[in-house]
Amino acid sequence: MAKFTPAAHLICPLDQQPLALDGGSLKCLGGHSFDIAKQGYVNLLPVQKKKSKDPGDSKEMIQARQRFLQAGLYQPISDQLNQLVSQQLDASGNKSVTILDAGCGEGYYLSRLATENKLIEKTQVDQKKVELLGVDISKWGVQAATKYQLPITWIVGTNAQLPVEPGSVDLIICMFGFWQPEWFARVLKPGGKVILAESGVDHLVELREIIYKEVHRKNIPELKGIAEEGFKLIDQQQLEFRPATLNKEQVQDLLVMTPHLYRASYEGKQSAQQLEKLDLTAQVVFRVLEFNPQPDNV
Template sequence: MPLLPLAHLLCPIDQSELQQDGNTWRCQNNHCFDIAKQGYVNLLPVQNKKSLDPGDSKEMIAARRDFLNSGVYQPIAIALANTVATLCQGRKQLGVLDAGCGEGYYLNAVSESLIQNEVALCATGLDISKWAVRSCKIRNPKLNGLVASNRQIPLPDHSQDIVLCTFGFPVFEEFKRVLKPGGHIVMADPGPEHLIELRSQIYDTVRRNPPADISAALGEGWQLSDSINVQFTSAPLSAEQFEHLLVMTPHLYRASREGRERAAKLQNIAISGDVLIRVISNSH
């Protein structure tokens, strides 16, 4: 089954419906948003930007792409794909939004799994970083790409069946708005042992924090319906893989100079993956 293009978008300026006209999306008030040559549309108004180039940088996205392509995090991608496939069993048409898609690795894995099950799928990657969305479109040109914020998702109410949020920044009210009745939020967050080998080198004191709090998402018909621990040990990583891993995570920018120097010497060491996948479901 083919991946489907987006049929409906909302204007980020006045929230009216956008209509596609050739290579432009236009609303009734004549706000226009061009489709980039890479196939994505930028719906992040200048007034909503906190910097000239918000989100992950070109270098961070390139490092993440190279690291993920090496397969180290494949157990996470497989677990996410299996989780979504189970939630959507028997469905023949689906809308899936990856809110904070990065360079598209996880959305592509989920999409490939669903398409194998003969699902007509509209899969959309959204990120505040234009470099992320560009990379997502390069990974799979059939994925829809939106440069936008999770605080103002330019999709209509009740238009999505699944919202993915993988190592991201959830905005639960917006997620709930765009989800259909019976929809699901699927989150993946680092557990206390995630990348412990790298963090032990970077920081003098390692904090084993629990996964992100989701209490703000629960109640009013929403509940935690599933929780899956994904734990694995990688093959020994090369120095290049450790460099990519460091650049693609916030740890590089939080570490002291000494910590970065220690991390730069790492090679031929396995790392621990510890990720919690949680499904928050609307019972209505």
């Protein structure tokens, strides 16, 4: 059985009481118990929060994304995230920091953040106590994330009800994930930050031109309702780069790992499947939000 890394502020998804490690389970005082999986993660997604029998990304999507990301094709995105996180941690000066990846998928971005920014080493030499949590609604994603074998708390859960105590998180990263301001406001400390990564208008435009009859260049989503929840946009940066030329297998993995496979026409899919290689534009917008709730929101 793989080792499970317990986090300090986990709560029961059923009654919101603190969870404590008891043998091979997490238990709350209300009598609810959640077994640690043999791979080293815990499932804190209540059945009533599932919108399907197997929510989130499928096993096939996760495997495709693993292959694509491990090939380093999106490493510049990871590098930019790591730089932004480093800036926020340096600015905070806190000795104890909790970072939560909301929608961690197969764990690529959080694991690379931990190793490249030497967050694990910092904890080991007691310079800065860093607690890392990855949450995703897909059990296949979380199972894949445990294979990095890092001291990260991996959790099957939902961003709509993150299973951590209110006011316990310093920084949330959300890489192309689904979120609402009120979800993150519940768990962030005052002064906490959110780093969002979202597709730019020209992201993967070459692929989109092949699989769609008409390409709609949509702007990144507006940050609706953030002020009411105590958030302020403090930074926005755009990253654009051209990954190495994709081979046939990588083109197929890219299709499978994104929603484009399910939105494309039959003709578009056929055209993509015939590609032997593809040069792409990757364009990602990073936005950093700061959380400072008004007194009546606390």
